[in-house]
Amino acid sequence: MDTRRYRGFTVPRFYEGIAANRDEAVERFYQRLVGSMRTLMRALRIDTTVIGAEHIPAQGGALIAGNHTGYADFILLGTGPFLHGERLVRFMAKASVFDVPVLGHVLRVMKHVPVDRARGGDSIAPAVEMLRGGNLVGIFPEATISRSFELAHFKTGAARIAYQAGVPLIPCVMWGSQRIWTKDLPKHFHNVPVIVRYGEPVELTGDAEADTAELKRRMQELLDASRAEYTALAGPGTGEAWMPVALGGTAPTVEEAERIYARERAERDAKKAAKQAKRARKVRK
Structure with missing residues (x-):
């Protein structure tokens, strides 16, 4: 793939950025916070390649569904929106986290979305409202970090939320994040390449099970593509704990x-x- 550097990231040579989203670019606290995280990652030589950022809408709501292999995923999933209009992602998080002093206040200022799973179907209402208000919302359909580094079981929430809100459901896959910081493995905060890849929106039918299966299929295609390209950046990963066992690694x-x-x-x-x-x-x- 022919690439170039753009705003501190590696992107396809054909990619062109767009003007900043006027409303979100001026959210100083959130922009400065994630900006400092991006600066830190560059200083640590976390070389991030971003592919498909053009699929992020310049305006209006969209739900971005990402795979989950490490704790850096929250920052990495937001790189495409940053490049394509300096947009911000509001992540869905357990409602109990918002009750934690200081942290809860910070999350509210950043407009993240509290989710009370005990409310069942009603738990998606805050995310639907945020999307209808023109925001980008991030969700991890696996609901937890996948220790296998394969796509685990997907919950149907992403498909239901996007369909009810009437917004695009954009698949996103991150590969390499598990090498930085994840469950059960040593942390490596230096010299780690990462690929973040976004796909075209999934066409929704209203059948949550079928739409979720299609989302997972599309994300698997993105994941396969990133893994193939990652070999050139970090080698085959044979015998490594961060590589799935099906690809020669030793992960569960x-x-x-x-x-x-x-x-x-x-x-x-x-x-x-x-x-x-x-x-x-x-x-x-």
Whole structure:
């Protein structure tokens, strides 16, 4: 692929940026925060290649669905919107996080979206409202980091939210993020190449299951393309813990990763139940 440097990132030579989104470019706090993160990543030689940024709309709402392999994904998913109009992404996060002092205030200032999973179908309403208001919203359909570094089970929320809001559903795949910082593996904050790839919007039918399957199929195509190109940047990854076992790595299989997640979830639920029981005993006293 013929590439060039543009605003600190590697992009296809044909890519041309656009004028900044007037409303979002002036959100000083959020812009300065993510700007400092981009500066830090460049200083650490996190060389990021961004492909398909032209699929990000210059104006109006869109839901960007990304795979999730590492803690840097929140910054990386927003690189395309930054390049294509200095747009900002409002991420969906657990409602409980917004109750944390200071952090909750920061998240609200940045207009991130609280999600109360206990409300079931009603939990998507804040994201739909944000999208209808002309914002970009980011979501990880896997709902947690995939330890297998393969696409794990997708929840149907992304398809349902985008369809209800009447906005494009844009697939995004990041590859290399797991080498920076992820679960169970050592951190490497220096000299890591990353590829962030966006695809054309998924045509939605209103059938959440079918639309989710199509989203996952499209994201797998993007992932396969990025993995093929990544070999030239970092070698084949044979025997590496950050590479899926199906590609010669030693990461857990999808099934093994699911068992680990189930065990962690059970442990969290047990701790939560124990805390609730302790509070109940104090109240009775």
